[in-house]
Amino acid sequence: MIEEAVLRKVKILSKEENYFAFIRNIRQTVSDTIISDLSPHYLSEPRGAYKNKSLYVVKPRSTKEVSKCLKLATKYKIGVVPWSGGTGLVGGQIAADKYNVTLSLEKMNKIKNFSSVNQSLEVEAGVILESIHEFVDSKNFLFPLSMASKGSCCIGGNLATNAGGIGVLRYGNARDLCLGLEVVLADGSIINDIKTLKKDNTGYDLKNLFIGSEGSLGVITRAVLRLYPTPANKIVVFFGVPDFNAALKTYLEISKRFGQFLQAYELISNVGMLFLEETNMFRSTIQRSKSEWHVLIELGFNNSSVEEEVYEALDNLYNKNIISNVVVGDTETKAQNLWKMREDIPEANRKIGAITSHDISLPLENMESFIKKSVIEIKEINQFLRVNCFGHMGDGNLHFNIFPPKGEKSTSYFKIKTKLTDIINKNCKTLEGSFSAEHGVGRLKVKDLKQYCDPGKFHVMCQLKKAMDPFAILNPGVIVSRDTQDI
Numbered sequence: 001m002i003e004e005a006v007l008r009k010v011k012i013l014s015k016e017e018n019y020f021a022f023i024r025n026i027r028q029t030v031s032d033t034i035i036s037d038l039s040p041h042y043l044s045e046p047r048g049a050y051k052n053k054s055l056y057v058v059k060p061r062s063t064k065e066v067s068k069c070l071k072l073a074t075k076y077k078i079g080v081v082p083w084s085g086g087t088g089l090v091g092g093q094i095a096a097d098k099y100n101v102t103l104s105l106e107k108m109n110k111i112k113n114f115s116s117v118n119q120s121l122e123v124e125a126g127v128i129l130e131s132i133h134e135f136v137d138s139k140n141f142l143f144p145l146s147m148a149s150k151g152s153c154c155i156g157g158n159l160a161t162n163a164g165g166i167g168v169l170r171y172g173n174a175r176d177l178c179l180g181l182e183v184v185l186a187d188g189s190i191i192n193d194i195k196t197l198k199k200d201n202t203g204y205d206l207k208n209l210f211i212g213s214e215g216s217l218g219v220i221t222r223a224v225l226r227l228y229p230t231p232a233n234k235i236v237v238f239f240g241v242p243d244f245n246a247a248l249k250t251y252l253e254i255s256k257r258f259g260q261f262l263q264a265y266e267l268i269s270n271v272g273m274l275f276l277e278e279t280n281m282f283r284s285t286i287q288r289s290k291s292e293w294h295v296l297i298e299l300g301f302n303n304s305s306v307e308e309e310v311y312e313a314l315d316n317l318y319n320k321n322i323i324s325n326v327v328v329g330d331t332e333t334k335a336q337n338l339w340k341m342r343e344d345i346p347e348a349n350r351k352i353g354a355i356t357s358h359d360i361s362l363p364l365e366n367m368e369s370f371i372k373k374s375v376i377e378i379k380e381i382n383q384f385l386r387v388n389c390f391g392h393m394g395d396g397n398l399h400f401n402i403f404p405p406k407g408e409k410s411t412s413y414f415k416i417k418t419k420l421t422d423i424i425n426k427n428c429k430t431l432e433g434s435f436s437a438e439h440g441v442g443r444l445k446v447k448d449l450k451q452y453c454d455p456g457k458f459h460v461m462c463q464l465k466k467a468m469d470p471f472a473i474l475n476p477g478v479i480v481s482r483d484t485q486d487i
């Protein structure tokens with residue numbers, strides 16, 4: 001009741017007065033040292049589409065400090081935008097209002113409680129993904145979540161976006177790799193669900209509600225991660241295929257015979273290879289083939305007889321002209337080079353400059369129809385537009401990015417952005433796919449969510465947001481938004 005009275009009192013202050021009262025209070029009641037002006041590091045995001053408008057960044061050092069910050073934010077109704085590594089691709093980490101505050105988890109970066117028996121590791125939200133890899137590698141374990149941004153993104157952001165990446169096929173996405181979670185709610189209360197259990201059916205699955213909620217329902221402060229023993233051997237192979245159907249046939253053959261070992265099945269279009277060349281990022285160790293599509297596969301296993309069988313299967317596919325130009329990553333350097341080429345594609349895309357980028361998923365049996373139909377419709381708008389389609393084909397996730405004709409600037413084509421986005425989203429819906437497979441909704445796809453999400457599901461999302469964050473202070477404008485009058 002006392003809180004209510006305080007809330008009513010602060011309501012009569014202007015937005016600006018509330019904001020500065022909030023900043024003063026953080027300094028006085030939490031710590032003077034955890035708040036600073038927003039430095040250039042937090043200003044933008046990888047695609048340069050959003051600029052961070054918040055004036056201050058708060059860097060709590062503990063869950064308690066996060067709790068105190070959120071309690072004050074609720075009291076003064078200040079929007080809080082969580083920031084982990086800042087590599088998100090849908091603008092969720094970028095504040096849209098100068099009276100929002102950026103909350104960076106970077107000082108909460110401790111790795112704790114490794115257990116080889118439970119095969120688990122506890123980490124604070126601000127630990128960089130690659131540091132987790134290095135730590136568990138030294139213990140001969142594997143944390144399979146991995147992506148090109150691994151050197152900058154943090155586990156808090158990975159869980160908040162339910163990140164996917166290159167190991168989903170075998171190990172699942174961030175959600176599948178999280179055993180326990182600690183979260184601070186909008187009013188500052190703490191949910192401690194730090195557990196190492198693989199089974200726990202004690203009521204509603206709150207952990208999985210926060211994973212993928214992009215900071216709109218709570219701030220993730222700690223997590224327990226699921227580890228796997230590192231497979232003793234791996235095979236990394238790159239090859240060309242004449243068409244999508246051959247890529248699918250090969251996938252079905254390999255996954256039928258070696259599914260339990262198949263860690264990645266990545267599709268790369270000829271346009272992707274061309275973009276690497278155009279941006280001088282092509283690896284000369286790989287012979288450039290004329291194939292329409294390319295595939296990069298990785299298998300991990302302990303039994304060395306698997307190796308022979310895999311190569312036999314690939315030989316068979318080669319002899320039937322289903323695959324060609326096979327490059328085997330038979331040394332660690334060669335394997336890394338093959339992966340580097342795949343992981344350089346987003347950078348090549350960034351250098352060339354997309355008109356619009358899509359992160360979609362489809363049932364495998366509809367993927368070819370989607371690509372064909374979408375490319376035809378895009379070329380009807382302008383036959384010289386270029387499409388770079390690549391991604392985690394094995395788990396049904398494609399990145400489908402549309403570029404201006406060679407040598408032209410994407411900005412000259414922004415007027416057709418909505419038309420192109422409509423083509424992709426509609427085709428995804430018709431072919432039972434999703435317009436956001438692994439990057440999330442963020443600020444970029446708020447309208448798409450409202451338009452393409454099942455109305456019943458959307459209604460429950462709005463109700464959840466209202467119930468858990470009644471003053472909409474947690475990442476305002478992300479997923480469901482007051483601006484679109486959903487909440």
Ligand SMILES: Cc1cc2nc3c(=O)[nH]c(=O)nc-3n(C[C@H](O)[C@H](O)[C@H](O)COP(=O)(O)OP(=O)(O)OC[C@H]3O[C@@H](n4cnc5c(N)ncnc54)[C@H](O)[C@@H]3O)c2cc1C
Nearest residue numbers: 084085086087088092147154156157158160164165215220
């Ligand atoms: C080159 C490149 C390649 C990429 N490849 C992939 C890929 O293969 N697969 C994939 O899934 N993604 C990929 N991404 C996107 C991005 O790296 C992931 O979304 C990543 O999980 C974001 O982590 P982050 O720490 O950078 O989060 P941020 O960008 O800081 O934040 C992302 C979102 O989570 C919220 N958030 C951050 N921390 C917390 C927290 N502690 N509690 C609550 N909310 C929080 C933010 O407010 C924001 O909405 C790629 C990005 C780049 C630049």
